[in-house]
Amino acid sequence: MQAVLQESWWIRDGEIPTRVVLAPMAGVSVQAFRRQGRRHGAGLVCSEMVSCAGIEHRNERTLGYLRVSSDEHPLAIQIFGSEPLAMAEAARMVEAAGADVVDINFGCPVRKVTKTGAGAHLLEHPDLACTIAEAVANAVSIPLSVKMRRGVEDGSRACLELGPRLVDSGAATLTLHPRSAKQMYTGYADHTLTAELVELVDVPIVASGDVTSRARAEAVLAATGASAVMVGRGAQGNPWALREIVYGETEQPSREEVAAELIHFIRETVRELGERRGSSFLKKFYGWYLGHGRFPKPFKNELVQLDSTEEVVLRLLAAAPGAADLLAELEADVPGDEVLLEGMPISLYGGG
């Protein structure tokens, strides 16, 4: 029977309230992005990949990725690395930080990561991949999920050999992005492999790749038997896409709603990363939010040129004055409790 997008599913005994997972995306999935994703209907959100070496060496910026807020749950924190013991230690930190799921990245195709023996490299080293999965699963009491690509080379079916072995090693759920590492983001995600993986294991499978609409999400669930879909690029600067996919809400946001959501996102991100790091991080989001015919193109170009995020906020409020009231509502709902790692004050991370 086909899964219903707005209904719950389970990872071990943890309830995930909808069948849409917000993808881990390096350089995108900050806490503000994850909170926003939950607010707009994602049942599970995920941090970007966090280096287990960075955790091991208590790198300040890396530890900043482990900040969890009460309105993010359920939340997965994703780690990458190639050494079982270091990965197990990182997983313990992830659990201590308050994550509901620890996710391992066996899909990253970027050379900076694969040359260290991590990410998609491990798809071609299944014994080590399973040793890592087992070490992580045994180190924590929260469930382990693993995210994979189909394999390294085009046409590879490595994920179908590795998937069942990862489950035997302790993975409680698997996510498949069925492109090869070589493909990067070209071509398309071949979800016939997702359907094959679903047949091979008895844990929930999450289908990742090219899901940008409710129609597509339903088609992927129907064709694969997956328990949930993951949405990545489709949700960049477009949380309303999540509403459409999860609830079938097709109404486009007004300019005021877009401006309020973007200003809220800017303020949250600056609080998290500091003004200097935040303002360059945010530039790519302006085009993502203001596109889709929502604002004229020159307006986006103007925002990117501004020196401070406060100037961006003032321009947005001038362009959509009604956004102020909506913004006040969004800000009233934010809990102020995001620091859960003991002894690590927020000031340690801000401005890094």
Ligand SMILES: Cc1cc2nc3c(=O)[nH]c(=O)nc-3n(C[C@H](O)[C@H](O)[C@H](O)COP(=O)(O)O)c2cc1C
């Ligand atoms: C900018 C960007 C960063 C990404 N970073 C990660 C990451 O840190 N970990 C990961 O497992 N996948 C990462 N991915 C892959 C996505 O999670 C997802 O599997 C992929 O984008 C396909 O889904 P989509 O078509 O919905 O975007 C990234 C993708 C993008 C576009």
